[in-house]
């Protein structure tokens with residue numbers, strides 16, 4: 001089996017996130033979910049979510065699905081790196097994305113969500129694509145959609161082809177050679193504690209010299225920006241006149257009129273170049289001449305995160321084989 005589904009930018013002005021249509025249950029209920037390689041819970045806005053916390057999101061109603069089964073006595077609660085979170089109960093039901101169906105997928109129904117989820121009407125939940133060890137369901141952890149689907153896929157892989165302010169795709173079970181140029185460079189993955197953690201071989205700012213330095217970080221499709229060590233980020237923003245690291249705005253801001261240099265990162269002996277335009281992330285407020293950078297320091301996070309600003313510059317293969325590896329190609 002194999003399948004393909006669109007990755008649609010939420011608020012294409014900024015690519016805050018990407019959502020993908022899925023169907024759950026019988027008859028099928030359609031929701032648009034944020035596929036997240038940086039976590040491993042599949043949760044949805046539901047008929048159980050506090051009404052005061054739902055604002056326009058599509059919801060999953062297990063009571064309307066003839067194939068839904070309550071996973072009795074199981075609960076979940078998750079907190080993300082940006083401080084957002086949600087919690088609730090668990091059902092199993094049929095779950096389909098891009099024509100690939102998993103019967104009895106654990107679908108975590110939210111009873112409560114934090115304000116940032118309530119205010120984002122285009123995101124109806126998340127599909128965790130990290131390793132199942134990160135799943136928060138208690139007392140028995142559940143498997144991700146990818147772990148459940150793997151055995152029925154032609155190849156135990158999924159790929160991310162995210163795009164700048166345009167619709168991209170997630171493919172399951174195959175590698176679409178038309179989606180990239182040159183070769184795919186595969187790197188080892190550290191699966192503990194459960195992220196797609198890999199080591200980049202260094203970086204260059206604009207057409208400057210390449211700095212060979214190992215940068216270990218996670219590939220995270222549900223983090224909008226890219227967060228790297230302070231030394232790397234400082235050397236980037238030093239090239240932009242008027243860029244400052246603002247306490248007030250919580251990161252590097254710069255004059256929107258700036259022409260930003262590109263940022264190149266090493267993957268083995270190859271490399272991926274992020275165009276400067278991708279790093280001009282957004283005006284700090286509508287109409288402001290000050291813009292917020294897509295490349296920020298990871299010093300407060302304790303982990304480096306290759307988020308959408310980096311991923312959308314590449315074709316990325318998440319290989320769930322034995323051992324798992326991650327593949328990068330230019331496109």
Ligand SMILES: Cc1cc(CN)n(C)n1
Nearest residue numbers: 038039080081082222223
């Ligand atoms: C909701 C959400 C997901 C992620 C990345 N794993 N973040 C930072 N926030």
